Amino acid sequence: MKIYLVRHGQSNSADIDPGKNLSDTGKREIIKLAESIKHLGINVDEIWHSDKARARQTAEILAAAVKSSKGLIEKSGLKPNDDVKPVAEEIRTYDADLMLVGHLPFMAKLTSLLLTGSENRCAFEFDAGGLACFDYDKGAFCLNWFIHPGLIKLEKHDTFQSYH
Numbered sequence: 001m002k003i004y005l006v007r008h009g010q011s012n013s014a015d016i017d018p019g020k021n022l023s024d025t026g027k028r029e030i031i032k033l034a035e036s037i038k039h040l041g042i043n044v045d046e047i048w049h050s051d052k053a054r055a056r057q058t059a060e061i062l063a064a065a066v067k068s069s070k071g072l073i074e075k076s077g078l079k080p081n082d083d084v085k086p087v088a089e090e091i092r093t094y095d096a097d098l099m100l101v102g103h104l105p106f107m108a109k110l111t112s113l114l115l116t117g118s119e120n121r122c123a124f125e126f127d128a129g130g131l132a133c134f135d136y137d138k139g140a141f142c143l144n145w146f147i148h149p150g151l152i153k154l155e156k157h158d159t160f161q162s163y164h
Contacts, residue, residue: 001094001095001096001097001098001135001136001137002042002044002097002098002133002134002135002136002144003091003097003098003099003100003114003133003134003136003141004042004044004066004097004098004099004100004131004132004133004134005099005100005102005107005110005111005126005131005132005134006058006059006062006099006100006101006102006107006129006130006131006132007101007102007103007104007107007126007127007128007129007130007131008022008026008030008052008054008055008057008058008101008102008103008128008129009022009023009025009026009027009029009030009033009054009057009058009061009128009129010022010023010025010026010029010128010129011023011026011054011128019053020052020053020054021053021054021057022053022054022057022058026054026058026128026129027057027061029128029129029149030057030058030061030062030129031061033062033129033131033147033149034061034062034064034065034066035065036147037062037065037066037131037147038065041067042065042066042067042097042099043066043067043068043069043097044066044067044068044069044096044097044098044099045068045069045070045094045096045097045098046068046069046070046071046072046073046096046098046099047059047062047063047066047068047071047072047073047098047099047100047101048073048074048075048078048098048099048100048101049072049073049074049075049078049100049101049102050074050075050078050079050101050102050103051074051076051079052079052103054103055078055101055102055103056072056074056101058101058129059072059099059101060072062099062101066099068099075100078100078101078102078103078106079102079103079106080102080103080104080105080106081105081106082106084106084109084110084113084119085113085119087100087110088110088113088114091114091136092136092139104126107126108122108123108125108126111123111124111126111132114134114141115134115141115142115143123143124146127148127149127150128149129149130146130147130148130149131146131147132145132146132147133145133146
């Protein structure tokens with residue numbers, strides 16, 4: 001089973017956008033991420049996201065590049081400061097590939113818990129727009145690969161028209 005964890009793209013600051021939607025740069029970053037993973041043929045059962053706009057928008061963009069049999073699911077328990085243990089337990093009992101789109105510090109803590117057994121040990125930095133792929137087998141998680149958003153070149157002229 002594969003688990004994909006994604007941190008939402010860069011959002012607007014709360015002082016200019018109280019809903020903290022994805023910024024234009026954040027949209028471009030996630031579109032570039034989607035374009036870069038499309039050839040991987042990722043196929044998941046569901047794409048879970050929090051109820052926050054920036055996570056939903058990130059999930060919607062990625063859904064254009066990821067096949068999902070059941071589509072996007074707004075899931076409770078994925079907010080920035082939610083307890084990661086219930087979600088980790090649910091993932092362990094899930095029997096299909098799954099993608100989660102969320103926030104810091106939640107994603108960093110979940111990653112640490114899955115890899116080290118402790119949410120307080122830093123496994124790696126989870127920048128906005130980052131995507132981690134884990135294999136889950138025989139009760140253990142293993143980091144398969146990670147895409148740091150800085151690895152994807154973003155051009156000022158990049159548009160996101162095809163993903164609206």
